[in-house]
Amino acid sequence: MSLFDKCAETVRRFDYVKAHNQYFYFREFEPTAAPFVNLAGKRLMMLGANNYLGLSNHPKVIAAAQAAIAKYGTGAGSSRVLTGTSPLHVQLEKKLAEFKGTEDAVLFSSGFMAMMGTVATMVDDGDVVLSDSLNHASIVDGCRLSRAEKRIYRHDDMASLEEELVKCAAFANRLVVTDGVFSMKGTVANLPEIRRLADKYDAAVMIDDAHGAGALGKTGRGTAEHFGLEGKIELTCGTFSKALGSYGGFCATTHDACTFLKFTSRAAVFTASPPPSVAATVLACLEVMDEEPELMDRVRRNSQFMKDGLKQAGFRLEDTITPIIPILIGGDARTFKMAGGLQDEGVVVNPVVPPAVPKEGSLIRVSLMATFTLEQLDQALGKFKKVGRALGVV
Template identity: 35%
Template sequence: MMNWMEKELAALAEQALERSLTSSAPVPGRPGYVMRGERMLLNLSSNDYLGLVGHPVIIEAMREALLIEGAGSGASRLVTGNRLPYRHLEEALAAWQKSEAALVFANGYAANVGVIQALAGRGDVVFSDQLNHASIVDGITLSRAEHARYRHNDMEHLRLLLNKHRDKRRKLIITDTIFSMDGDCAPLHELAALKQEYGAMLMVDEAHSGGIYGPRGEGLCHKLGLSDEVDVHMGTFSKSFGVYGAYVSGSHTLIRWLINKARPLIYSTALPPSLVSGISQALALVQADQWRRERLIAASRLFRSLLGKAGFEVGSGDSPIVPVIVGDNDTALRFSSALAEEGIAAVAIRPPTVPEGTARIRFSLSAVHTDEELSDAAASIRTIGVKLGVLKS
């Protein structure tokens, strides 16, 4: 009955597209490293941008709440799962974002799917950058709204689509601020202007910019002074915060609407209170530890410079996501394996996560990486690039 799966899996394997799970473990006392089997590898694939995953203050807050609140929440937030730590966190999030209110979701995927479904439906249109995260694409599909994809960061194409759909009932523009596979940023000033001109709503996904940019890590919109132009802010706690979960911030009306209409929130068991308490501590650290942001930006600029001098095209900027595009899937896998042999964990990213012909190694930096570690890694990456024919010798 299920032989078709074996056939499809064989086809994926033939195209170097089959995925599998690899066990990893933290290395006590060595932040920025990961254990794979018996080997300790420099971790250049984690989203732990600020190095908070193992922070003792966060762990202690979770431990204390675990003893008081128990292992789980026991129900959805609209039943009996809305424990006191949620209120404390959401009040702190709203103050941090300088918004009227905030709402915690289980994760970024659930937040994007829930918000988009709540804001758009049949008869509406959602304008989405073609490189937006899969959760945004799936949210639009499930909403049953028309999906108008504009070419990556192409504001003239977006304008054409806005003109085409100017008579639609509701219009929602949505974008990542930092794109997860390319590390570049959205043209937020232009997006805000188009939103005003065409009477659309604007939603931004700050998953890969929250904690990194802004005076207290609020995100790229705050850094650029555009937070008041954005109707819906979404961010995650699984990257810079080193924990898990997501939030949406905006007006009181928006949050009331989501509580009533966002299906992933309504029909999911609430996050454990101990985890929510840990997030609150992470939020305090994100705001207070400016040195982590400064170190991460410096490390990102150094690593980009080193790879650029080695001959790779990595683009400009200071985001901690640094992709090296190698082209075909098999080369990406061999590149990743060769890096592991050199003591570096860096995963091959292949379609459908990225477009066909753009398989890559996606390097992801952390504030805990030292200049020496990054310099040594860049030298190894260059050597492998030459060996595999990605770079000319």
């Protein structure tokens, strides 16, 4: 196969799915009054975004971003380590450390780079990293890049983790890595048991809490807060691309580990700094979370309302306590048809098929925002029922 044959093959595959109304990628959404969007002139309800608290549209957040652009311009112009650091970046690192209950935090230019760069840099030759089989691609790539040995334990299977840990005594250091919230299924890692096993076998713990912030814990601080383990996780990485209204990522940990990552993580050093307006945006999001705790209550209320309604209608759901609702449809073709039917009815969702989920695990991924009213969600439920019945899903 020549270098470009595989590209042509990919195009042929997508031509096929487009012709069969199974293509739901790179849709060009225009903004309208949030939480609605426009697609090809049609107003749709957005039940597929990770903007859980609606903060990317919050007036205070938008004003903070605009003020930072007016003051600093649109780009940072360099890597953090050289001339790309502004007072806003430093202020945000302090605020994130406070948010996660750690000594310090270090910014990365995306969530993907935060996860990948942290794993790849923290463990090295002679160490071992133990990773949940369903961890996000950014962790998988971090494991690939690291010189450490890799062990994959069965998803959310603590016996499997312990089996692996028992065999790892000879390594210099052990690092257990897990998503806090698994992004496709919305389920939560068993962090208390992971912490207990890590202590028993002298391992450190890293969580990718991309979907935990804003969604879990009384004050939205994430998975560790949910389990009362704040400050007890050695490395907590996160993203600004979900509840924190922007784009970029971070790792919250000890002051020494932050300094180490800042100078030795290639994903942090050899890339441009996030624009100062990103730092201003995230600072404003964190302030709004403190000032408007009702946003966390509303996203939970909305998620519960939708889960109850879907269950009552006969849909099969994986049990979750997050704003991510995975609806098990059965079969890739029917999953695409469900997404297509909902889009025709004015509701945007994400069809998720292998390899993003295990074989036979195709699902419709619904994600909730605090900004919906119950009346709007009730209307959406009506559409789910209509399309689900037509396809024989319920």
